[in-house]
Amino acid sequence: MKTIALQQFRHDADIAAADGDRRAFIRTALGGYYGVRGATMASYANYPAARAKAAAIKWDALENLGEHLEAFESKLLDRGVKVHWATDAASARGYVLDILHRREAKLVIKSKTMTSEEIHLNDAMEQAGYDVVESDLGELIVQLNKQAPYHFVFPCMHLKRGEIKSIFDKAYGESGSDDPENLTMIARRVLRQQYLRADVGISGANFGVAETGTISITENEGNSRLTCAMPRVHVVLMGIEKIVPRLADLALLQPMLGTAGTGQLMTCYNSLYLGPKRGGEIDGPEEMHVVLLDNGRTRILADSELRDALRCIRCGACLNVCPIFKNVGGHTYGVTYQGPIGAVIEPHLRTVQEFGHLSAASSLCGACTETCPVKIDIHHHLLRNRKKAAKSKRGERAIFGAFTFLMRRPALLRWVGRAAGVIDRLARPLQGSALDPFKAWRQSRTLPSPAPSSFRDYWKSRGRR
């Protein structure tokens, strides 16, 4: 059965793949990344062992997740942080809306958080009448353009400077040159006042340290620091799988995230948030909340193999190396988490029936697995997802059923083998036409003609000689 999501995927993929200009642009944009990342990896004393260690840390985090979550919460509560556990998106949204209501907020400023995309928080806040501003440059641009992020680390990498300039022209009036420096400075100026005016700041979390009850946020622009410094209330949205056991683990995970994500040994700001403003401190929010989100994660955890994917640190490296991502683009996936890791987890975060096709959006080349800084066996999971999906597909079941039927009946098989040449000749004019049942496949590919005589006949004639 073709679901709406699958039809949409095929439609969008056709358009994106045919846009050679945009594809070349994406390739160029990623070109610099490969070089810088390679050099940074080479500067490690032992990068393969660093990867193995990072993988092991995230395993430890996951296999003792219950204890770690309790310890994490307990430390936060001790410092006056409010902790909310949300089983699903609606619960998380409701909790945030309650805070906004209670604090009589008008303006909400956000630093990049994919978790908020996942729970569609912006829509909910806007519908409730709040002004919502994204502060990360890429997020701001896609927000103004009324789009979803194209890539969960580089949200607007698909847009060219000219397009961004016209987005800014529309939003803020004539913006002058389309030079990236000029455009960045416009965003800087616009957002400055928003930080000072905003009532509530909402951020995500890259890691949550169980040992010390600490939120760790990795960023480059400083927008997240300002979002968490200026407003009176700071709300953190965090998936439960972001837990790491010890503070010392960050000494490895922060550089691994930077290296894999953008090629930087450390991104500009790796900040730790432990609570609201303390006595003796001169600024910071009066109130801090942490929302711990499940929303399907425990379902993935319950699968003894798939839980591997919950170790993801969302560096985006698997997207950057994926030939499918580079050809069909981020929006085609139609989900929050694009690329190979999205294709692994999204069918399970949503429904396999509707999003199972994402796991087929892969060439199984394994580039993702090879590049993953925490050694998630991504393409193994894609293959396993596919295997499960195939079992429930009527078309595939029918083909393999027919195959089994034939192989068990030698006389019939012989007859079909002889008839194949005739059928092929008769059917050839239909190739790729509307009447061809394999149209999608055969439009651009030619099936070789069956051999004039079958192997069985050949073997017989050889025996007679």
Next chain:
Amino acid sequence: MSDSHAAQDTRGGTGERAAILARVREALTVPTSIHVQRDRHLAYAEHANHAEESDAVGGLLPPVGASLQSRIDRFQERSESLRSNFLTAECTSTAAGVLGRIATDSGWKRVAVHNAPLLDQIAPHLPCDRLQIGENYDREALEQCDAGITVCDALIAQTGSVLLTATSAGGRALSVLPPHHVVIATAAQLLPDLPSAFALLASTYGKSWPSFATIITGPSRTGDIERILVLGAHGPKQLTVILINQNQEQ
């Protein structure tokens, strides 16, 4: 924590909390499957030769020489690639001179500083106005300043980073709101690597944490438009680190 405090919070609390924790525990009763487990054992095995836990990480990241000079060299090298401005001075008064020249060259009218003995020896000598940041400071005024000057908890040679906290460096905004952040540090604060920086945090604040700490690695930047580097996205366009190295001749 006192009982009264525990009663106020939600520990042991809501239905959703119990539901999520129960699902997590239930999920983990199924052991991780063979395929994945094999990889995990490989992962452990690969770093098994690094017996000591803390050393394990130290031995994996980019190497840093043991001497102070090699730390300074590494910090210098990293600063160049990060486009931060790294300067050394023999004593606080030379540091004040160095910073005074930057102030004059950049035409600073007003700088923001926080209360710290080291800054008290330097800031009064600067050829510009000063905004002293303290309880209930004027945020608009801070935003208008040409630079924010702070001390720090440590410098990290390995990454060319500055480690600071809300208690050591004048809160959360001073080091990110003005367009130029100046850090005054001493040679004793120059740590070799990231693991030692986290160890320092734990030993200094383990019993009483500040609400905020950050590792700053270069001036604010973005590559969001066509992956082209632009400095000063939302935070400082410039980062200057002045290292006071009183034993330079040694």
